[in-house]
Amino acid sequence: xxxxxxxxxxxxxxxxxxxxxxxxxxxxxxxxxxxxxxxxxxxxxxxxxxxxxxxxxxxxxxxxxxxxxxxxxxxxxxxxxxxxxxxxxxxxxxxxxxxxxxxxxxxxxxxxxxxxxxxxxxxxxxxxxxxxxxxxxxxxxxxxxxxxxxxxxxxxxxxxxxxxxxxxxxxxxxxxxxxxxxxxxxxxxxxxxxxxxxxxxxxxxxxxxxxxxxxxxxxxxxxxxxxxxxxxxxxxxxxxxx
Amino acid sequence: xxxxxxxxxxxxxxxxxxxxxxxxxxxxxxxxxxxxxxxxxxxxxxxxxxxxxxxxxxxxxxxxxxxxxxxxxxxxxxxxxxxxxxxxxxxxxxxxxxxxxxxxxxxxxxxxxxxxxxxxxxxxxxxxxxxxxxxxxxxxxxxxxxxxxxxxxxxxxxxxxxxxxxxxxxxxxxxxxxxxxxxxxxxxxxxxxxxxxxxxxxxxxxxxxxxxxxxxxxxxxxxxxxxxxxxxxxxxxxxxxxxxxxxxxxxxxxxxxxxxxxxxxxxxxxxxxxxxxxxxxxxxxxxxxxxxxxxxxxxxxxxxxxxxxxxxxxxxxxxxxxxxxxxxxxxxxxxxxxxxxxxxxxxxxxxxxxxxxxxxxxxxxxxxxxxxxxxxxxxxxxxxxxxxxxxxxxxxxxxxxxxxxxxxxxxxxxxxxxxxxxxxxxxxxxxxxxxxxxxxxxxxxxxxxxxxxxxxxxxxxxxxxxxxxxxxxxxxxxxxxxxxxxxxxxxxxxxxxxxxxxxxxxxxxxxxxxxxxxxxxxxxxxxxxxxxxxxxxxxxxxxxxxxxxxxxxxxxxxxxxxxxxxxxxxxxxxxxxxxxxxxxxxxxxxxxxxxxxxxxxxxxxxxxxxxxxxxxxxxxxxxxxxxxxxxxxxxxxxxxxxxxxxxxxxxxxxxxxxxxxxxxxxxxxxxxxxxxxxxxxxxxxxxxxxxxxxx
Numbered sequence: 036x037x038x039x040x041x042x043x044x045x046x047x048x049x050x051x052x053x054x055x056x057x058x059x060x061x062x063x064x065x066x067x068x069x070x071x072x073x074x075x076x077x078x079x080x081x082x083x084x085x086x087x088x089x090x091x092x093x094x095x096x097x098x099x100x101x102x103x104x105x106x107x108x109x110x111x112x113x114x115x116x117x118x119x120x121x122x123x124x125x126x127x128x129x130x131x132x133x134x135x136x137x138x139x140x141x142x143x144x145x146x147x148x149x150x151x152x153x154x155x156x157x158x159x160x161x162x163x164x165x166x167x168x169x170x171x172x173x174x175x176x177x178x179x180x181x182x183x184x185x186x187x188x189x190x191x192x193x194x195x196x197x198x199x200x201x202x203x204x205x206x207x208x209x210x211x212x213x214x215x216x217x218x219x220x221x222x223x224x225x226x227x228x229x230x231x232x233x234x235x236x237x238x239x240x241x242x243x244x245x246x247x248x249x250x251x252x253x254x255x256x257x258x259x260x261x262x263x264x265x266x267x268x269x270x271x272x273x274x275x276x277x
Numbered sequence: 278x279x280x281x282x283x284x285x286x287x288x289x290x291x292x293x294x295x296x297x298x299x300x301x302x303x304x305x306x307x308x309x310x311x312x313x314x315x316x317x318x319x320x321x322x323x324x325x326x327x328x329x330x331x332x333x334x335x336x337x338x339x340x341x342x343x344x345x346x347x348x349x350x351x352x353x354x355x356x357x358x359x360x361x362x363x364x365x366x367x368x369x370x371x372x373x374x375x376x377x378x379x380x381x382x383x384x385x386x387x388x389x390x391x392x393x394x395x396x397x398x399x400x401x402x403x404x405x406x407x408x409x410x411x412x413x414x415x416x417x418x419x420x421x422x423x424x425x426x427x428x429x430x431x432x433x434x435x436x437x438x439x440x441x442x443x444x445x446x447x448x449x450x451x452x453x454x455x456x457x458x459x460x461x462x463x464x465x466x467x468x469x470x471x472x473x474x475x476x477x478x479x480x481x482x483x484x485x486x487x488x489x490x491x492x493x494x495x496x497x498x499x500x501x502x503x504x505x506x507x508x509x510x511x512x513x514x515x516x517x518x519x520x521x522x523x524x525x526x527x528x529x530x531x532x533x534x535x536x537x538x539x540x541x542x543x544x545x546x547x548x549x550x551x552x553x554x555x556x557x558x559x560x561x562x563x564x565x566x567x568x569x570x571x572x573x574x575x576x577x578x579x580x581x582x583x584x585x586x587x588x589x590x591x592x593x594x595x596x597x598x599x600x601x602x603x604x605x606x607x608x609x610x611x612x613x614x615x616x617x618x619x620x621x622x623x624x625x626x627x628x629x630x631x632x633x634x635x636x637x638x639x640x641x642x643x644x645x646x647x648x649x650x651x652x653x654x655x656x657x658x659x660x661x662x663x664x665x666x667x668x669x670x671x672x673x674x675x676x677x678x679x680x681x682x683x684x685x686x687x688x689x690x691x692x693x694x695x696x697x698x699x700x701x702x703x704x705x706x707x708x709x710x711x712x713x714x715x716x717x718x719x720x721x722x723x724x725x726x727x728x729x730x731x732x733x734x735x736x737x738x739x740x741x742x743x744x745x746x747x748x749x750x751x752x753x754x755x756x757x758x759x760x761x762x763x764x765x766x767x768x769x770x771x772x773x774x775x776x777x778x779x780x781x782x783x784x785x786x787x788x789x790x791x792x793x794x795x796x797x798x799x800x801x802x803x804x805x806x807x808x809x810x811x812x813x814x815x816x817x818x819x820x821x822x823x824x825x826x827x828x829x830x831x832x833x834x835x836x837x838x839x840x841x842x843x844x845x846x847x848x849x850x851x852x853x854x855x856x857x858x859x860x861x862x863x864x865x866x867x868x869x870x871x872x873x874x875x876x877x878x879x880x881x882x883x884x885x886x887x888x889x890x891x892x893x894x895x896x897x898x899x900x901x902x903x904x905x906x907x908x909x910x911x912x913x914x915x916x917x918x919x920x921x922x923x924x925x926x927x928x929x930x931x932x933x934x935x936x937x938x939x940x941x942x943x944x945x946x947x948x949x950x951x952x953x954x955x956x957x958x959x960x961x962x963x964x965x966x967x968x969x970x971x972x
Binding site: 083085105109110111112113115117119121122123124125126127128132136137139140141184188 | 283930932933935936937938939940941942943946950951954955970971972
């Protein structure tokens, strides 16, 4: 489904990705974890070229993403759902319109898009306040709209970029519940960047630990958190124990 | 940046540019036209309709009522048939509009109008708005009279009158204005005034001589092109006369001032303006150097007097600025020309006084000589007769000499014979010699002398003596130092008045090249710092109303230009700043050339130019010193500034754009659906609304 080979990315003097490798099978839920600034978000954004890598290779469904033309790239993006840390909702649009937005812009009939959007919103537990604008919703609600927007596209791959990092602790559960529900009820391939160790342990098929732009450890959650081989893994283990 | 233009957004941008230019041009034109109309109406209210009035008389606002009453009286008494009305009060000045009847529209009245209304309370001048007329500005006084005659010959010219340095050419009708204007321009183009500017400190003691030298230099190099020296003509006629009188006075004083020659001997050079001190009769004499030529310097006495000494030769010393005597400069020779002249006149007066008596006595002597000559002539005649008688007697007494007579006869015969021989002499007859004298010629000569003496006597010697006495009395009674100071004072005045800023004005024909003339003058005066400028003999200008409307047109152009700039700035801020801001967001993190030659800045600058230049042209904008090149530069600069400040002028929500990208939207869609709707309301927002799917 997805293969990242030896990805590199540099921001000025800072090396964000230093030969990052990742392979994701269809339907697999991969959780990427690591300390802040280790390159998690950069890696996930490189997948659909929201951030252009400096080097390496990316393959999505067997196609080289970095060799894609403009149109191909846009088509690929439509098949990948992306959930942002800061929700990234369009403020002038209502919750429903935000979810409809991608569908309508992709050429779907407006009525059908609305139905599909309502359905997606229902999946994340939002059935009311659909006409409210993002500014009128709570953080949790906003993120759920963001998740619904990604879901509505019926993507083959969902990328989650620290979806709970901007939320109050009370609202984190609200989003994590939705995420766990989705993991449980759908077969969509997911790559999730998060610091939520408990969620990762419950939801992930595989944990990938990163440090300084590289994968330092990966494996099933039980293995990684029970007998970590890396310093990063040991830190997360201590968190679980605590 | 140019990724933004893909997917159809370039079309949006082109439409935006075209609509912006169209609206900007229309808006700028409309604003300018409104201003133009407003001012045009104001002008018409201010100075009346075309030809309605001839003159505006300005008086101080606070006395306008009194001026109005006086105006009524003046019009009734001195300008019968004229009509006046009080106009607007502007900047503390009340204005009376005066319309003259046809019979008063003549040169005399118009030129004398200032004198006629000059007694109005608070009078502060007048402005001619007479129509139809053409004004010639800054007519050089030196060419005025020459032009005047030729202008009057131009068909369509009614008459001409003068207003200060301007000439107002009244026309028969407004229709002939273009032809007359062209003829006037052609006439003026035949002349030019060359201003020969002398460098600061250039010593020009004798302006006329200097002018003559300059003219000679130009004539030698360029042919006889100089028509006349018009340096003095800039002055008024009275001033001109006064200056000429001063120049003559200076020449007069210099004629009688003591002549000072300084034969330089020292090593230190002497310059014009330096002072030299010489031991005088009583007190030392100070001489100011006025001319230096090789080892000879000349000067005038500025302190001290010769005390009646006709000539003085002394060793001179430099007079230092401190007042002390410096080193010797050479032998100073002072000749008191005035004293020598007085002495000569005094002696001549004595001589002339004696001349009458002398002629009288000479006449008596000639008369006596004539009488003596007559007596001599008679005596000579008698002597010839006696000689003949003695010859006869001698012949009669010959026998007695030969011993044939008595002793008394013999004695008498010997006596007569001896006498006869004495008279005849040894070599010939002495009487004959005397007789050879040309008595007639001698008499003629005496007559001539007598006639001349008579002529001398006929001369009115009393009158001659009187006049000579007057010349003597008229000689300057000033002391030498006074004369020197007077000459210096006159010099300074003439230098300041005649050649203000040290310049000479020459009227020349249009064929003279100022550059060539400059070179000629520089060579002639051996000074490379002299410059020559050419100014026209006069400049044809439209009349007051046309000038006002010309100014209004300029104002309209300026307003249009400013409006075009404002409109461009607004469009850049409201619409293009958003696009540029989005472009900057897309370029964030880009490396290499795009960081150096940022496409956003290039795009911004080009957009600014693409907006301003067509708007400037289409709105017929015309800001002074701002042609199309400057407008292009201004547009580029405004666009560049907008690009630099884009993120502050119109910040773009990066998270929304990123969401759009993640959803697979094209940049055109992102711009239309996300960026533009969130930006400031502007044309772009309005135009993209129809293509927007949400809202």
